[in-house]
Amino acid sequence: MSGSYIALSYWQLAATSVFVLIDAALSVQLGLRVHSSLLFAAIRMVVQLTLVGLVLTTLFSIVSPLWTGLAALVMILFAGHEAAQRQERRLSGWWSYGLGTGCMMVSSVVVTVFALLTALQPNPWYDPRFAIPLLGMILGNCMTGVGLGLNTLTTSLVSRRPGVEAQLMLGASRQAATAPVAREALRSALMPIINSMAATGIVSLPGMMTGQILGGVPPAEAVKYQILVMFLIAGGTGLGAVMAVLGGIYRLTDARHRLRLDRLTVPRAA
Amino acid sequence: MTKQALAIRADRCDFQTGRPLLSVRDLRTNLLKPASFSLSAGECITIRGPSGGGKTLLLRAIADLDHSEGLVCLDGCDRGRMSGPEWRRLVGYLPAEPGWWADTVGEHFPDWTMAFPIARELALPDNAKGWPIARLSTGERLRLALVRALVVGPKVLLLDEPTAALDPASVTAVESLIRARLTAGLAVLWVTHDMEQARRVAVRGLVVSGGQVQEEVSECPAAISR
Numbered sequence: 001m002s003g004s005y006i007a008l009s010y011w012q013l014a015a016t017s018v019f020v021l022i023d024a025a026l027s028v029q030l031g032l033r034v035h036s037s038l039l040f041a042a043i044r045m046v047v048q049l050t051l052v053g054l055v056l057t058t059l060f061s062i063v064s065p066l067w068t069g070l071a072a073l074v075m076i077l078f079a080g081h082e083a084a085q086r087q088e089r090r091l092s093g094w095w096s097y098g099l100g101t102g103c104m105m106v107s108s109v110v111v112t113v114f115a116l117l118t119a120l121q122p123n124p125w126y127d128p129r130f131a132i133p134l135l136g137m138i139l140g141n142c143m144t145g146v147g148l149g150l151n152t153l154t155t156s157l158v159s160r161r162p163g164v165e166a167q168l169m170l171g172a173s174r175q176a177a178t179a180p181v182a183r184e185a186l187r188s189a190l191m192p193i194i195n196s197m198a199a200t201g202i203v204s205l206p207g208m209m210t211g212q213i214l215g216g217v218p219p220a221e222a223v224k225y226q227i228l229v230m231f232l233i234a235g236g237t238g239l240g241a242v243m244a245v246l247g248g249i250y251r252l253t254d255a256r257h258r259l260r261l262d263r264l265t266v267p268r269a270a
Numbered sequence: 271m272t273k274q275a276l277a278i279r280a281d282r283c284d285f286q287t288g289r290p291l292l293s294v295r296d297l298r299t300n301l302l303k304p305a306s307f308s309l310s311a312g313e314c315i316t317i318r319g320p321s322g323g324g325k326t327l328l329l330r331a332i333a334d335l336d337h338s339e340g341l342v343c344l345d346g347c348d349r350g351r352m353s354g355p356e357w358r359r360l361v362g363y364l365p366a367e368p369g370w371w372a373d374t375v376g377e378h379f380p381d382w383t384m385a386f387p388i389a390r391e392l393a394l395p396d397n398a399k400g401w402p403i404a405r406l407s408t409g410e411r412l413r414l415a416l417v418r419a420l421v422v423g424p425k426v427l428l429l430d431e432p433t434a435a436l437d438p439a440s441v442t443a444v445e446s447l448i449r450a451r452l453t454a455g456l457a458v459l460w461v462t463h464d465m466e467q468a469r470r471v472a473v474r475g476l477v478v479s480g481g482q483v484q485e486e487v488s489e490c491p492a493a494i495s496r
Contacts, residue, residue: 170419
């Protein structure tokens with residue numbers, strides 16, 4: 001590192017939390033009814049990050065493939081839970097959790113391992129100081145993409161059911177009849193990363209790059225890391241979303257090329 | 271013999287008028303009780319009954335759009351031996367509220383030149399191909415959906431209240447079109463609430479109520495089926 005970072009005190013952190021309290025006050029004032037979930041999310045974030053800080057310190061010190069793999073598994077399982085929670089209409093049974101989790105696991109692990117073995121090449125390759133943060137960034141974006149893709153797929157299939165069934169009635173295959181909905185779901189899944197890549201560097205400076213610069217890394221080096229991460233995120237999100245949407249279509253149709261919306265749960269009350 | 275006495279449980283009855291084209295045996299879903307009947311080429315059978323009684327469920331089960339059990343054959347061939355898309359190209363279904371998946375009429379037809387002659391019979395103009403779907407009236411949608419279903423060339427057509435939202439002239443046009451197709455060998459199951467129409471279009475009928483399918487004999491001899 002070419003510079004030094006400025007250590008933050010807990011009082012400084014507490015001072016910045018005042019903006020979250022302002023948001024909560026605005027929610028109360030404007031009747032938005034999001035103040036409790038906002039405060040709960042903020043507290044949860046603090047607790048989670050504090051625990052992660054402790055876990056990462058231990059993981060980084062032992063450099064064990066077993067513990068690194070277990071940490072990755074726990075992260076993936078939590079991501080699967082979060083993605084399932086974001087669905088307005090979920091697939092019934094284990095499909096709701098299993099499909100998103102499985103797709104995220106395959107896509108994020110494939111992309112992370114690829115980056116570790118080719119671009120970064122730490123020694124050992126599973127060094128948690130590289131593997132865990134990289135997986136975390138890819139997984140976080142993959143979760144958004146898979147969640148958006150599946151949510152768009154299920155809500156669109158319900159709202160556009162007459163059009164999809166009209167094609168099936170005329171002898172279209174399930175792949176052909178659901179293709180417009182699948183395209184819409186995939187566009188929805190990929191839009192955040194496309195927007196993010198398009199705006200990065202002009203509108204926004206990504207968190208990882210900013211963190212590295214604040215930590216003393218030269219901006220030119222931080223930029224290279226950020227480009228690498230953006231490529232990996234785009235790849236992981238695309239792969240995960242395609243698998244999730246195709247898997248969702250497989251589940252919501254059957255071998256007789258019928259639409260099976262009975263395999264969706266009823267939407268949760270607002 | 272009273273009408274009630276003529277109506278028997280469909281799972282015990284078996285129409286056999288002419289050559290059976292569509293044969294249904296113990297067709298059932300979780301809401302539909304076992305139904306059996308057959309339909310000959312060139313024949314039209316009406317389906318009547320109270321709303322929510324299961325008429326649409328019966329048509330959807332025959333079209334294989336919902337999971338069902340039982341034996342359904344076309345020309346003696348079990349539908350399980352062909353794919354769902356193959357079956358639906360032979361057994362077409364026109365729902366009461368047809369669906370659309372693109373912005374303009376023409377996008378719903380692989381070849382408008384094949385559709386145009388049929389559209390003209392239903393008093394739809396030459397330029398209908400370019401119409402936006404959002405601009406169509408309910409009657410125009412129903413007529414265009416009928417054209418769309420006929421273009422595929424089905425052997426059996428399942429019609430769910432195809433004239434419910436049409437003006438008298440359009441009703442006559444639809445009935446004439448179906449009459450011509452029946453003469454050419456098409457078989458039709460026609461859901462209608464209109465007793466007069468039922469008398470005009472078929473000699474035989476089914477009544478579906480509470481998920482139970484029963485046979486009904488039309489009192490009108492001047493039907494359009496052969």
